[in-house]
Amino acid sequence: MRGNFSTITKMFSAGVIAAGLSMSVPAKAADDTIKVGILHSLSGTMAISETTLKDVMLMLIEEQNAKGGLLGKKLEAVVVDPASNWPLFAEKARELISKDKVAAVFGCWTSVSRKSVLPVFSELDNILFYPVQYEGEESERNVFYTGAAPNQQAIPAVDYLMSADGGSVKRWVLEGTDYVYPRTTNKILEAYLKSKGVPAEDIMVNYTPFGFSDWQTEVSAIKKFGSAGKKTAVVSTVNGDANVPFYKELGNQGIKAEDIPVMAFSVGEEELAGLDTGPLVGHLAAWNYFESVDTPENKKFIDDWHKFIKNDKRTTNDPMEAHYIGFNMWVKAVEKAGTTDPDKVIDAMVGVSVPNLTGGYSTMMPNHHITKPVLIGEIQADGQFETVSQTPGLVMGDEWSDYLPDSKDLISDWRAPLSCGNFNVATGKCGGKGTN
């Protein structure tokens, strides 16, 4: 019996190792290539979102190589799988930097995975491009945030709902998954709404656990809250997997977008792919990019993506655009610095400007956040979003929210001589504290 078992374990481990090998592109020790690390979960709960980002990075690198590479060398992708395991993110980041000697890393999705790798990047002095919208309250020298800060997503979204076009909403439900991004975003939104004169009794905040699937009570609570004779909207920071049952319940309980619209910050084309969107037409999302945006750049990007992934049905989404912008910025900064040395590239990054997919240019600001347009889209029956509102110009990412008491005096500027991520303008010292 025991003998049997140990052979089985051996088979297991062999299988696991084989699976692991097949996932990572063999790392050749060649000096004529520049290595780029890709740190996205390919297994576990986050694989649903992150696998696509790995694929888009491979596509961008392939395209760059077809254009002749960078500084006369070919780019080489090093893919690792941190398996949705937060401590493993730090280990894999260390492996990428020390062992594979990558020039930059593109990766992470959840805030907790980003927080887990931060010390590694500052210790080993490398570069991380973080492509997902997040709660702000952070600015690190080694990190470039290509996703949206709260002021590039949450606040314009709420402004839209308050406007006549958005339905002049007076009563607010802030519905979120219970972790750092929704909690911080809702804290900012609550402060913002109150500053706009919304009384406390017209704001309801509710949190549910990760992967929550039984939304009956929450949806009927929303219905109840919405029957107070004032126009009501839901601002949803519900995370990934819990969204499908949430929207299904909304549809089944007959909550129409015309009556109580739901504005989501974490629902993109990818999440809608698992849903029949017929009953959801008109519910909203705020992003910096939609697949439906009609520009030549976007058309080319989508065509390239379909060709690369060999599937015409695969959607594109906002974090993919963020990687597109981030990668092109890095390429430009490396060309500008003439070297891949992270220290020099970090300094060269600020001020780099590249075209985004929505028909404008995105620029890297001194606070390591970028400028982006903010789009509000309505869900359509075909699972796409249609832009119903767009900010007139580009919005600059504000890392330290002006609506939180702890961070309103902080600014970030990584240019010499200030070179500080949390400069307190009230005390004139570097080293203020954020809210988390």
Place this chain on the structure above:
Amino acid sequence: MNLLRAIGLLLLLTMASLLPSSAAEADLRAIIAKFATATNFSATEAVVRELATSGDPAVERPLSALADGNLYIRKADSQVFVGKEAGDGIEVLDPLSGEKAADAAKADLTKIKVNNSLRRVIRDALGTLTLRAKDASVRLAAAATMFKTPGAANIEPLDAAIAAETDASVKVLFEQARAASVLVSDKPEADKLAAVSVIAARGDRDALSLLTSVEAGAQGTVKEAASAAVSRINSTLALWDAGQNIWYGISLGSVLLLAAIGLAITFGVMGVINMAHGEMVMLGAYTTFVVQQVIRTSFPGLFDWSLVIALPLAFLVAALVGLAIERGIIRFLYGRPLETLLATWGVSLILQQAVRTIFGPTNQEVGNPSWMSGSFDVGQLAITWNRLWILVFALAVFAVLLYVMKRTPWGLQMRAVTANRRMAASMGIRTPWVDALTFALGSGIAGIAGVALSQIDNVSPNLGRGYIIDSFMVVVFGGVGNLWGTLVGAFSLGIVNKVLEPYAGAVLGKIVVLVLIILFIQKRPRGLFALKGRAVEA
């Protein structure tokens, strides 16, 4: 010559008979043509309002097409058309007559954009226009819309509609809609008081919403009447809320029961700590997805039957995988719970990754058949069809399983092997095969649970993860080895969870339930219904 004259006369006559309507039609066409020049939402809204004030029922077609996002402008000549998807292109129809005008490629047309406020305006406009529709359900919908968007202008058409209405249930709704409009108009106080009582009789959330806003805006006796009605409705709604929480609890209980019932066999009866149980549920859900894919591409007419077809297949797929796991791994590990736990956990990871490799990491769309969509009302209680069917299904599965265990020879053998393996073996029962088939049965039932859960949850490789902890909780709480325990355990956990949720919130509610279970297990380590006998000590 005569013939020609006759034809000429005929032509003249037809033209004369067409003239009055075509004049109105020409006006409508002129208004519709303005859609092409409307550059923003408020301009489009102005055109919609203009169409609505024409009062011509013919505008229903372009307006509902606009609301559904099917109204297009042809780029070449700025003509407005209703579009219908046909293959890769779009079939363009005349906006008024609905006759086919031409075919066009998607690139030749610009869709007229709509947003929520525009949809609301269109809905209101259509409400007024469809008050006299032939179909009673259309009139009901119109009345419901007008109730939600009261306005003094509505009173007159509603009065006319009430006078003409023959259907009693529609008439009641018309009267409520009229009352709502009276409340926002400048009618005398007596009328308003009557209106308040009409709306108060309705007694639901919409009535509450309306009366709350009336209470805030009115003065004198109307305000008093409204606030009395509000507090009356509130107290009845509080009762309904309690009933609603119990129903939600039963519904959550049925989901827990479905997820746990297979585990009640593999873990409860056989004592195998099967961490791959959730993945059996996932396999069932993916089977449903594959069945629906095949039906969508080859037999679209069968879609409403997709779940019925998926049930036996899901059972088969999960049971076969279960059989393979039992024969390949678990049978070497009986009596060694720790190793079983690790090995089945490994299996669960392998299955997840296999599914991820085959189907991709993203959610797959599993549609609800029409009989599982939407909801119906019992008093003030909204019951969704999918939840109701899942409850019925869970109880049916439970009954069948109970029958198999208690009334069939196979069930008897299963129980015999569980109670005393060596004695059963001496009586000539082939215990290894009973083990294998029992495990396959448990897995198969997890598979059919997956068919049901695909209707309410997302079908992704992680589907099983969400249910494994809850399933173990139910089985341990109910009492290992006892099917009735699983039933009672699932429903009591479901109800406690849902009754706590409105007060404590979903996160805290779940924590409280876990703490309660820990305390309970301290008191009664074998759960609610402990199986008596020596098997438990073994």
